[in-house]
Amino acid sequence: xxxxxxxxxxxxxxxxxxxxxxxxxxxxxxxxxxxxxxxxxxxxxxxxxxxxxxxxxxxxxxxxxxxxxxxxxxxxxxxxxxxxxxxxxxxxxxxxxxxxxxxxxxxxxxxxxxxxxxxxxxxxxxxxxxxxxxxxxxxxxxxxxxxxxx
Amino acid sequence: xxxxxxxxxxxxxxxxxxxxxxxxxxxxxxxxxxxxxxxxxxxxxxxxxxxxxxxxxxxxxxxxxxxxxxxxxxxxxxxxxxxxxxxxxxxxxxxxxxxxxxxxxxxxxxxxxxxxxxxxxxxxxxxxxxxxxxxxxxxxxxxxxxxxxxxxxxxxxxxxxxxxxxxxxxxxxxxxxxxxxxxxxxxxxxxxxxxxxxxxxxxxxxxxxxxxxxxxxxxxxxxxxxxxxxxxxxxxxxxxxxxxxxxxxxxxxxxxxxxxxxxxxxxxxxxxxxxxxxxxxxxxxxxxxxxxxxxxxxxxxxxxxxxxxxxxxxxxxxxxxxxxxxxxxxxxxxxxxxxxxxxxxxxxxxxxxxxxxxxxxxxxxxxxxxxxxxxxxxxxxxxxxxxxxxx
Numbered sequence: 013x014x015x016x017x018x019x020x021x022x023x024x025x026x027x028x029x030x031x032x033x034x035x036x037x038x039x040x041x042x043x044x045x046x047x048x049x050x051x052x053x054x055x056x057x058x059x060x061x062x063x064x065x066x067x068x069x070x071x072x073x074x075x076x077x078x079x080x081x082x083x084x085x086x087x088x089x090x091x092x093x094x095x096x097x098x099x100x101x102x103x104x105x106x107x108x109x110x111x112x113x114x115x116x117x118x119x120x121x122x123x124x125x126x127x128x129x130x131x132x133x134x135x136x137x138x139x140x141x142x143x144x145x146x147x148x149x150x151x152x153x154x155x156x157x158x159x160x161x162x
Numbered sequence: 163x164x165x166x167x168x169x170x171x172x173x174x175x176x177x178x179x180x181x182x183x184x185x186x187x188x189x190x191x192x193x194x195x196x197x198x199x200x201x202x203x204x205x206x207x208x209x210x211x212x213x214x215x216x217x218x219x220x221x222x223x224x225x226x227x228x229x230x231x232x233x234x235x236x237x238x239x240x241x242x243x244x245x246x247x248x249x250x251x252x253x254x255x256x257x258x259x260x261x262x263x264x265x266x267x268x269x270x271x272x273x274x275x276x277x278x279x280x281x282x283x284x285x286x287x288x289x290x291x292x293x294x295x296x297x298x299x300x301x302x303x304x305x306x307x308x309x310x311x312x313x314x315x316x317x318x319x320x321x322x323x324x325x326x327x328x329x330x331x332x333x334x335x336x337x338x339x340x341x342x343x344x345x346x347x348x349x350x351x352x353x354x355x356x357x358x359x360x361x362x363x364x365x366x367x368x369x370x371x372x373x374x375x376x377x378x379x380x381x382x383x384x385x386x387x388x389x390x391x392x393x394x395x396x397x398x399x400x401x402x403x404x405x406x407x408x409x410x411x412x413x414x415x416x417x418x419x420x421x422x423x424x425x426x427x428x429x430x431x432x433x434x435x436x437x438x439x440x441x442x443x444x445x446x447x448x449x450x451x452x453x454x455x456x457x458x459x460x461x462x463x464x465x466x467x468x469x470x471x472x473x474x475x476x477x478x479x480x481x482x483x484x485x486x487x488x489x490x491x492x493x494x495x496x497x498x499x500x501x502x503x504x505x506x507x508x509x510x511x512x513x514x515x516x517x518x519x520x521x522x523x524x525x526x527x528x529x530x531x532x533x534x535x536x537x538x539x540x541x542x543x544x545x546x547x548x549x550x551x552x553x
Contacts, residue, residue, distance in 0.1 A: 070240030
């Protein structure tokens with residue numbers, strides 16, 4: 013009997029729209045211009061990537077400031093055998109990177125050949141894509157700091 | 163059913179709304195909810211620090227593709243270090259959300275609670291979400307109008323209501339909307355003939371008898387008795403609250419006046435000590451997304467005898483100008499419909515009436531008002547009675 017119970021696929025798809033608002037929209041527009049923007053908080057610290065409202069005080073974020081394009085790896089995890097859905101085809105490290113001028117780290121990928129090249133505290137810099145659209149993937153990834161701009 | 167026994171009294175001290183419109187392209191959802199929440203706090207004279215908990219509601223997840231708004235919106239609503247809860251009950255969610263927030267105050271769990279409903283219909287397609295396919299059944303792809311139109315036809319047949327009662331409701335609500343600066347549809351040139359001549363979408367529902375698609379948010383600040391007593395400003399006291407549900411997919415139910423609707427109304431009026439709702443309620447904010455639901459709900463809720471609801475509409479009894487039971491002075495759902503907020507807007511507008519804060523659409527001297535929401539296939543009900551005096 014149980015073999016006869018009917019089953020059928022159900023696919024639900026709809027192209028929703030998202031509106032970014034001035035803060036997130038400002039950050040993404042910065043990426044398109046190969047510029048990193050952080051959100052200045054009332055206590056003077058800087059969040060990157062920004063949130064629209066201060067997560068500790070609930071105050072609105074009203075000021076975006078330009079910060080550095082290089083920074084420090086605060087923690088990382090090696091992805092030695094990337095799966096098809098992951099953002100990089102070659103082995104990479106998921107890493108939290110605290111950019112110079114920011115007080116909070118952001119998640120992205122560090123592109124190095126093997127895990128031996130990774131360490132907490134290492135300096136990395138942004139590698140930009142040539143064609144940028146205002147998307148977090150405008151950052152192709154982070155690479156060990158050379159001193160040359162991305 | 164229902165009880166007022168040992169509950170803490172609850173009061174509305176703040177109402178915040180955004181200007182309802184088809185597209186709020188200037189703000190994210192976080193920015194939209196923040197605007198309403200901030201206005202409610204401002205009216206209440208409270209800050210984020212005074213809020214003990216936040217209760218939010220939105221339309222079903224597929225309506226705008228935000229699956230967990232309670233995660234995304236926590237910092238926008240100042241929830242850090244506080245509980246945030248989300249309520250789901252389809253179109254009635256704004257009402258149910260306000261009532262869950264009220265119950266936290268009535269239970270003595272929290273002293274002051276912020277509650278909020280929102281929707282950005284511009285980022286989605288409710289018609290699609292209301293017509294989701296399901297294996298082994300044929301989707302009629304009719305949305306809400308297609309679902310409700312045969313029910314309306316049934317009402318018309320049973321009560322022998324004239325064909326154009328719905329058009330009268332639509333014109334009245336759109337006239338009321340002209341007095342509410344927050345209302346979405348503002349058409350000073352609308353006439354009865356234009357309503358009647360508008361395209362028939364789902365017989366007997368015409369285009370002008372249908373709610374719009376809106377972006378918007380609505381928020382309330384609720385507080386306990388001590389907070390209400392100490393408040394230096396207008397207060398709407400909660401006199402009764404009720405919610406009911408019933409099975410959606412049961413063909414044997416009374417779809418014109420569902421049992422859950424009648425039971426919910428009887429409960430809320432009993433709690434408020436109301437025996438003659440038409441006489442004792444001064445202003446009604448009723449969930450009417452399609453014009454014909456006004457006479458249908460008037461009967462189901464006990465404002466009119468069975469078969470008499472359409473006669474109230476025809477006589478002008480529900481019009482702000484000269485009617486003895488003004489219904490939807492804000493313009494109602496027919497004039498603004500950010501679905502996840504629409505129920506809360508009814509509750510908020512009912513509160514504004516007894517606070518004396520409804521501006522151009524104020525019913526003079528309103529002392530007790532009624533807020534109503536329904537959702538699903540007329541499956542969920544949420545209602546409250548609020549008053550200017552402490553119960």
